[in-house]
Amino acid sequence: MQRRSKKAAIINAASQLLVEVGYESMSPAMVLARSGAGKGSLYHFFSGKKQLALAALQNMAEEMKADLQELLDDEQLTAFGKIDQYLARKRDGMAGCRIGRLANEGAFLDGELRAPMQDYFRFVLQQMQVLVGQCVEDDTFAADTPVEHIASLIVASVQGGYVNSKAVADGEQISMATGALRVLLKTYCVK
Amino acid sequence: MQRRSKKAAIINAASQLLVEVGYESMSPAMVLARSGAGKGSLYHFFSGKKQLALAALQNMAEEMKADLQELLDDEQLTAFGKIDQYLARKRDGMAGCRIGRLANEGAFLDGELRAPMQDYFRFVLQQMQVLVGQCVEDDTFAADTPVEHIASLIVASVQGGYVNSKAVADGEQISMATGALRVLLKTYCVK
DNA sequence: GTCTATACACAGATAGAC
């Protein structure tokens, strides 16, 4: 047994390909070519394409959650500041959200594959709800809109920004959408 | 030559399938099964899957543009009222945008296939820009944000709402996002 | 114009050697 098996390389290649081409278009052959492994290795570690994608997805979701958590843990920022920073993050519109870009693939109607996606989105929505709730609490926001609606819009501006970027082939679309929301939320603040 | 050939049936079936399963997962066999035509008919009218999808897409785009145009032509509504009505439209979150849901498929990197999608999105973005511009003009909105940013956010709230809905399997997500934006835009109005 | 029968490539998975 090697110290670092091909397993990690395979998962890594799969993660990249899920972002680049999606699930249905990702063939085992592509994964093997990129990871430098043979078919045997893939089917030694995973029962099939689905289980491989599952492992890759769970990896990505953990990374992205940790990324958000880092922002949430920033003691320097107010709740509103965290929302603002989240929206202000630099994003590659033409790449798409690593997880959200898979939402329309038929394979994700399957409960098992959808689980990590659903889990990730619920986490982000939930955390945004908490932040918006804190803004209401400390009178930054008026309490005239359900917190989960605002949270939903925040996430939608990012996901929709990615879609717009891809659709018109303009990477700037996403920052235009999130930027506009930053302004609107600032205006929404009860000064 | 029949008065109503199988061509329309084939395009119609393809349109449905593009929404339901997407482009890559839509096989000629599925199109034929649903349309009741034989393989020969399909390849008689279209040079291949791509040209068929193109025809179906152009059909859909025209329909959806006409749908929006109807709202734009409503003499009863102010520019702001039109934006508000656009956001308030009833949408099936679990179905997804007929065109936007294809944005992440690799086949749409191809210029020919992307054209109708790009065209549709540009149209909607452009029309929203005009409406927002009118709102600035008549002092409904402050002029402190570029009109194309607000327009981008409006479209993103819809597209992102669809993504959220699919991701968490909750059809209400989209109306939560667009609903929140309606409130924010109302607050943004210079009263 | 519409059909059935057929060809070809490749995605997905298995067998078994090393």
Next chain:
DNA sequence: GTCTATCTGTGTATAGAC
């Protein structure tokens, strides 16, 4: 654990009859 060789099903397209 890792590899190569192989098998099967199906997506995509063509040929050619009716």
